[in-house]
Amino acid sequence: MKAIKAEILSIGNELLAGITINTNAAYIAKQLHSIGIEVQRITVIPDQTEEILQALAGAQQRAQVVICTGGLGPTPDDITKQALCRFFDVPLEFEPTVFEDVQRFLNHRRISLNQANREQAVIPKCDLVLHNHRGTAPGLYFKRHNTHFFFLPGVPGEVRHLMQKDVLALLAEFYRLKPITTRLLRTTGIPESRLIDKIGDLLEQYRQFRLAFLPRFRGVDLRFTLPQDAEQERKTFEEFVASVKNRLQKYIFTEEEKELEEALGEILKGKGLTLSVAESFTGGLLGDLITNVPGSSAYFLGGAVTYSNASKMQLLGVKQQTLQTFGAVSQETVLEMARGVQNLFKSDCAIATTGIAGPGGATAQKPVGLCYIAARFKDKERVKKFQFGADRIMNKQRGAIAGLELLRRLILNIE
Incomplete structure (x- = not known):
């Protein structure tokens, strides 16, 4: 046809x-x-x-x-x-x-x-x-x-x-159309260039199929297409998808048209876990993303936007000594924020963010775009340092997504 x-x-x-x-x-x-x-x-x-x-x-x-x-x-x-x-x-x-x-x-x-x-x-x-x-x-x-x-x-x-x-x-x-066969692998936490490096040999091996790399600020979508006139190669096509999936497993958060906050919400709901957030760098964006998901009240208990040092100490119990010694933008502070909000809401999980969104507030040691994010799952915790760019709004968005992904990997025990 x-x-x-x-x-x-x-x-x-x-x-x-x-x-x-x-x-x-x-x-x-x-x-x-x-x-x-x-x-x-x-x-x-x-x-x-x-x-x-x-x-x-x-x-x-x-x-x-x-x-x-x-x-x-x-x-x-x-x-x-x-x-x-x-x-x-x-x-x-x-x-x-x-x-x-x-x-x-x-x-x-x-x-x-x-x-x-x-x-x-x-x-x-x-x-x-x-x-x-x-x-x-x-x-x-x-x-x-x-x-x-x-x-x-x-x-x-x-x-x-x-x-x-x-x-x-x-x-x-x-x-009398026959739908096109497509598969989607939605990734985050890895740039397009590194994805290509990891699966370059597979792209060469299965060159008869189309694989589109679709970058978004949230991550990179991989969309596979089986041509309508290649139905006889369906088995090989599925082998291609499976091979890429196996190679990139830890970066893939869904195979459906859904966002990271939805995927994390399903994990939390499926395991009967609750979540709270403490936000400085992201200014409430984390809570906004989480509550954009219908039914998020089943697992999201609440959050605290602690933009000032005083609010970090008063609401979350961050120690004054920590702030004086390491500063608000530090691994030590963000860990205390995560522990504090988890204790405040009595939640199973917590995410905390602190950083310098820009354009002001930077120093030689702490440039614009520097961000520390912590995640806690019961008594387990991780903290990660990020260096984003110069755009304030984009930095906040990337920080919120990075926080969701950090917790997803912690819960699933993915490094």
């Missing part, structure tokens, strides 16, 4: 101005790839009718699937509906089922209906309305010649809703 080619069109002046990040295009491309559809082009278009018409005409010539986001709302700059009427030569018409959707959505939020909301039910005559249960603008589907067009509102949550509810199911029906 020939590859099905798709294009993504993103409409909005705010995208071109850099005010809004185009997360919709990334999400849509990933979803299409997962079902075997190749995205060959992503285009960002201003809120101008002629630009929209030109982009649609070009996409129709090149692609079998076109997914367009943005411009379907009730504000004056939302002009996509008028452009669609011209492109498909169809009228605007009132759609009662969409009006019912709008009323239901607003009533649930106790918002009164106004004229702009009523206008949401006036849509181009399309082949299929994609009913939106997350907002007031419906999605629209047209088929012209050999191209399937999907038009979605620009709000990311609504895009995800309509992609999952309608778009992917319709595409699977149209093309």
